[in-house]
Amino acid sequence: MALFKYSAPSAFYPLAGKLVPWFGAAAFVLGVVGLYIGLFVAPEDFQQGEVYRIIFIHVPTAWMGMFIYLVMAMYGVLALIYQTRLSAMMMEALAPTGAIFTALALWTGALWGKPTWGTYWAWDARMTSTLILLFLYIGYIALVNAIEDKKRADKAGALLVIVGSVNVPIIYFSVKWWNTLHQGASISVSGGNKMAMTMLLAMLIMALACWMYSIAVALCRVRAIILERERHTQWVREIKEVR
Amino acid sequence: MTPRARRFMWVAIGIAILATAATLVVQSLRQNQVFFYTPTEVSQNKAPRERTFRLGGLVTVGSVARKPDGLTVAFTVTDTAQTIPVTYTGILPDLFKEGKGVVAQGRIGSDGVFRASEVLAKHDENYMPPEAAEALKRAGHPIEGKVFAGQKPVVTQAPTGQSAPAPVDSSGYKPADKPAYGK
Numbered sequence: 001m002a003l004f005k006y007s008a009p010s011a012f013y014p015l016a017g018k019l020v021p022w023f024g025a026a027a028f029v030l031g032v033v034g035l036y037i038g039l040f041v042a043p044e045d046f047q048q049g050e051v052y053r054i055i056f057i058h059v060p061t062a063w064m065g066m067f068i069y070l071v072m073a074m075y076g077v078l079a080l081i082y083q084t085r086l087s088a089m090m091m092e093a094l095a096p097t098g099a100i101f102t103a104l105a106l107w108t109g110a111l112w113g114k115p116t117w118g119t120y121w122a123w124d125a126r127m128t129s130t131l132i133l134l135f136l137y138i139g140y141i142a143l144v145n146a147i148e149d150k151k152r153a154d155k156a157g158a159l160l161v162i163v164g165s166v167n168v169p170i171i172y173f174s175v176k177w178w179n180t181l182h183q184g185a186s187i188s189v190s191g192g193n194k195m196a197m198t199m200l201l202a203m204l205i206m207a208l209a210c211w212m213y214s215i216a217v218a219l220c221r222v223r224a225i226i227l228e229r230e231r232h233t234q235w236v237r238e239i240k241e242v243r
Numbered sequence: 244m245t246p247r248a249r250r251f252m253w254v255a256i257g258i259a260i261l262a263t264a265a266t267l268v269v270q271s272l273r274q275n276q277v278f279f280y281t282p283t284e285v286s287q288n289k290a291p292r293e294r295t296f297r298l299g300g301l302v303t304v305g306s307v308a309r310k311p312d313g314l315t316v317a318f319t320v321t322d323t324a325q326t327i328p329v330t331y332t333g334i335l336p337d338l339f340k341e342g343k344g345v346v347a348q349g350r351i352g353s354d355g356v357f358r359a360s361e362v363l364a365k366h367d368e369n370y371m372p373p374e375a376a377e378a379l380k381r382a383g384h385p386i387e388g389k390v391f392a393g394q395k396p397v398v399t400q401a402p403t404g405q406s407a408p409a410p411v412d413s414s415g416y417k418p419a420d421k422p423a424y425g426k
Binding site: 183 | 276
């Protein structure tokens with residue numbers, strides 16, 4: 001299959017280089033449109049007033065934090081079974097972005113919680129499991145960098161991410177399984193939509209912008225990782241920008 | 244068996260064991276781990292008597308009363324089955340409102356009154372402009388929001404048998420204008 005060609009770092013490196021500007025531009029445009037609709041077009045909320053607008057950052061970043069972890073787990077399975085070098089490199093490239101999004105979700109959540117709930121932080125199931133997600137990201141980054149031998153580092157990292165992925169459904173369903181301070185899901189497959197259309201639109205556009213940003217940044221980062229790890233190979237030495 | 248198939252088998256077995264373990268842990272945590280107790284659980288003596296715990300539910304419509312000092316407030320928390328009286332001295336969060344969710348931390352006295360040291364508002368998952376909420380209310384459709392797990396979705400309506408005025412549903416806190424209790 002033609003797609004398998006790109007599992008070779010030498011083939012993926014130029015492809016990623018070509019894709020980065022497109023995803024970057026899409027992230028910028030969607031981000032501007034989403035923020036404009038969210039901050040200027042969407043109406044205020046009936047119980048929270050203006051403060052609810054933090055949702056346009058908070059929910060997309062929280063989704064992204066969870067989703068990137070699942071993508072890393074998928075790459076981890078590929079890395080363990082097929083032992084493709086690129087899968088492990090993608091994991092390493094995605095981890096900082098996932099960690100930043102999770103930290104942003106916790107931070108914006110704290111800023112939102114103070115004016116609405118009356119507290120920055122509560123040890124309820126949703127918040128605690130999200131904090132664990134952040135620790136898993138940091139733990140993965142630390143583990144991979146602590147082991148000198150890259151092959152062993154990749155294996156250990158993949159294992160950690162796969163084991164840690166059980167936390168993601170716990171975060172997602174925590175508001176259903178436990179009594180939490182955090183409210184339930186506003187949009188879900190089973191429960192439908194509990195947001196006004198303009199608000200939902202702004203949130204989904206912002207989520208898309210976060211996707212595009214994540215892809216662009218991960219591709220950028222994986223290019224650097226490829227160069228670093230493959231620096232002893234012939235093809236890297238022949239690249240224009242390296243010579 | 245090729246090495247790749249063997250690796251696949253090990254990963255699959257590992258994930259299966261992991262999923263089973265996680266399910267068991269979550270199941271037991273679901274039974275034992277609570278962020279707050281509902282009034283029904285408190286009345287069944289499931290909440291600790293000797294130490295602080297959190298009480299969660301809805302602020303009963305028409306129950307909020309302020310003492311003359313302006314800081315102490317009394318209200319009752321209900322889960323539509325049981326009701327617990329609560330007193331609290333301090334600043335309430337903006338979203339604290341009759342008929343809406345609340346999580347209070349404190350301990351229950353021998354008189355059955357819950358003395359809260361901290362009161363947090365728990366809002367629901369609905370987001371809409373005030374006009375839409377107003378229209379829904381006029382049409383007689385209360386906005387349904389879940390405050391605690393397993394809650395029956397009857398929220399914004401006043402309990403039957405009470406002539407309390409419906410809470411103002413627009414944004415902004417509406418201070419209770421009821422006569423102060425316990426003079």
